[in-house]
Each structure stands twice: as C-alpha cells, then as structure tokens.
Amino acid sequence: MKLTFKQIKYHRNGVSGAPFHVILFRDECEGDMLGIVFEEKHHVAVFNLERLSLFDIGFGSNSWRGDHYEPHLRNAIRTLEAREMPNG
Template sequence: MTNDIKIRVLNIDYHRNGIGGAPFHAIVFRDSGELGSVKLAVVSDQAAHVAVLDIAKLVDCDVEFGSNSWRGDQYEPGLRRAIRRRERQIEKEALGGKEA
C-alpha cells in the first residue's frame, strides 16, 4: 500500500533493548486526518516491523486489536524518513555542527 500518512514527530529516540533484544526506535508523533491523534510507534530496524498505538488510548489501558491498532505499513515510510533525519542530525552534532 502506498498511502503515506503525514506525521509530525514530537520526540524520537533509539533503544538498544538491553544486551540481547532487538533494538528499535520509539517515536511519539501526531498524525493528520480525521482519526489523527498523538501516537507512539515502535520501529524495528527490520522492514515491515512497525507497531503504532494511540497514546490517549494507552492511558486508558486500551491495547485491544481493532480499538487501538493502526496500520504500521501506512505509517512506516514517514517514520523511517524521520529516523534518517534524526540520524543525520546526530552525526552532524557529533562533528560539532559541521557537515560530514
């Protein structure tokens, strides 16, 4: 599916997931559209491994499929672009603000 939903990243960080788990990026973002809200994405390094949950529903302990389940494949392109931008920003900061 090529439906690329517009997102605005509010926070992003990389988690190494201990010493043996698969690392992932945690991204808090706001999406556009009629069902837009603030969501949390867990994005694995492996393609097609994206989980998206609505934060307000999580506050109410709602993790049910069909209620707080979102199409990770629709969010994945924008989320991976955000990860690449963040990685470039980190590299630039490591170089003291200079381009690589």
C-alpha cells in the same frame, strides 16, 4: 498523511534484544501516536496515546496499519540520524 514528529529515541533493548526506535508523533487525523520501529523492515507497531492512557491495547480498537506509517517513521529516523552525525 500529515504527521508532526515530537520525539524520537533509540533503545538498544538490553544485551541481546532487538534494538528499536520509539517515536512520539501527531497524526492530523488520528491524534497523538506512539510508534515502535525495529531495525528489520516491516516490524513497526503504532498506537494512539489517548487510547493507551485508557489501557486500551486491543487489536481493532488501538491497532494501526504499520505499513502505512512505516515509510514516514523510517524517514524521520533517517533525518534525525543525519542531523546527529558529526561533520567530516
């Protein structure tokens, strides 16, 4: 799986909602994608951006195996967080 990460942003989700990361990335085979990654393991949603722009949110037409993407997305989050940590 060849992924290129474009943006990663953290959302705290209000006062009592579960926080999550939003990730814009490119999958070489599937195109531009949007990932939603919650802190809890196995809580990942992935959508194709072109299909979203056509208002396609249907299961089976714009649903992707979060378990296939999860390790790559979580690694990208860890890499970004490590870069942003102050030294010392």
